[in-house]
Amino acid sequence: DGGITQSPKYLFRKEGQNVTLSCEQNLNHDAMYWYRQDPGQGLRLIYYSQIVNDFQKGDIAEGYSVSREKKESFPLTVTSAQKNPTAFYLCASSIPPQVSGRKNEQFFGPGTRLTVL
Amino acid sequence: KQEVTQIPAALSVPEGENLVLNCSFTDSAIYNLQWFRQDPGKGLTSLLLIQSSQREQTSGRLNASLDKSSGRSTLYIAASQPGDSATYLCAVRAGGYNKLIFGAGTRLAVHP
Numbered sequence: 001d002g003g004i005t006q007s008p009k010y011l012f013r014k015e016g017q018n019v020t021l022s023c024e025q026n027l028n029h030d031a032m033y034w035y036r037q038d039p040g041q042g043l044r045l046i047y048y049s050q051i052v053n054d055f056q057k058g059d060i061a062e063g064y065s066v067s068r069e070k071k072e073s074f075p076l077t078v079t080s081a082q083k084n085p086t087a088f089y090l091c092a093s094s095i096p097p098q099v100s101g102r103k104n105e106q107f108f109g110p111g112t113r114l115t116v117l
Numbered sequence: 118k119q120e121v122t123q124i125p126a127a128l129s130v131p132e133g134e135n136l137v138l139n140c141s142f143t144d145s146a147i148y149n150l151q152w153f154r155q156d157p158g159k160g161l162t163s164l165l166l167i168q169s170s171q172r173e174q175t176s177g178r179l180n181a182s183l184d185k186s187s188g189r190s191t192l193y194i195a196a197s198q199p200g201d202s203a204t205y206l207c208a209v210r211a212g213g214y215n216k217l218i219f220g221a222g223t224r225l226a227v228h229p
Contacts, residue, residue, distance in 0.1 A: 006160075042121065042206060042219030043161075058216070090160055104210065105151065106217060108161040 003027065004109035006091050011114045013078065013085065021076045021112045023091030030095065032074035033106065036060060037088040046089075049074055078114065086116045119144045119211050123220035130197055130227055138192040138223045140207035145185050151217065152181050152192050153206045161206065165192070197227045 004025045013019045023032065031050045035043040045058030049068040063082025068074055074093075078085045091109040120143045130136055140150070149168045153161040165174045165181040167190065173182040180193040194201060204224045208217040 004160075040126075040221060042208075042221045043217070044219075045216060048216075088158075092161075104149070105163055105166050107163060108153075110160040111158070113158070 004091060004093055004107060006089075006109040006112050008112060009110070011112055013114060013116050015116065016080045018077055018079050019114065021078070021089055021091075021114070023074045023076065023109060024072055025074075025091075025093045025109075026072060027093055027107065028071075029093035029107075030071065031093060032068070033092040033094075034058075034064075034066065034074070034076045035090045035092065037090060037111075043090060046076065085114055088113050119147075119209065119218045121207060121209055121218050121220040123205075123207060123223050125223060126221065127224040128226070130225075132197060132199060132227055132229050134197050134227075136194050136197055136225075138194070138205050138207075138225070140190040140192070140220055142188045142190075142209050142218075144211065145188050147185065147209045147211050149210045150181075150183055150190050151208050151210070152179075152190075153208065155204045155206060155222070157204075164205075194225075197225075199227050199229055201225060201227050 007022045033048040034046040037043050044060050046064050047066045049055035052071050055066050055068050065077045089112045092106045094106045122141045124139045151166045152164045154164055155161050167174045167183040178195040183190045204222040206222040208219045
């Protein structure tokens with residue numbers, strides 16, 4: 001059953017803590033993405049990775065970090081430097097444009113809701 | 118800077134109605150436009166993707182059109198059902214690394 005999994009579904013963070021959100025895919029996609037969604041707003045890109053061991057900042061990367069050691073995995077760490085981390089976090093993957101051309105459809109995981117206590 | 122706007126923000130209709138959701142974008146230099154559905158507390162499900170060279174795409178009761186020159190797309194839902202209740206998001210792809218820029222969504226409620 002191919003798809004994208006995110007864990008945990010709900011996460012609570014205390015002030016000053018770092019927390020890591022997991023994203024795994026078995027779609028054999030090279031490109032992976034992290035988005036943040038706030039209530040009543042669209043998604044905003046945090047980080048993206050087109051291939052293993054490579055990643056780039058998106059529009060709102062401050063206070064976040066990522067790694068891409070395996071094709072299947074793209075974990076996101078929310079650091080204590082992120083001043084307003086309470087949000088819904090969504091991971092996505094796609095075949096990169098160099099392979100799929102203009103189509104390049106993105107597929108999303110079920111999300112992780114992070115709340116700061 | 119590309120901006121995506123969706124109107125209306127919320128819509129409530131009786132079952133069986135045909136309805137249109139609107140999406141507009143400020144920069145016509147896009148590669149494609151994608152419509153998504155999001156149920157409360159869930160991830161996004163891709164509904165339709167329209168390439169910049171296409172005018173429309175259809176899937177079942179859904180039809181999406183694209184007018185790139187005017188910066189507009191519409192999602193047409195025929196014979197709406199209560200199960201269609203969800204938030205519908207549109208996103209345009211611009212830039213070489215597949216960056217998607219999202220609208221804030223239209224929250225749809227279809228009541229029996």
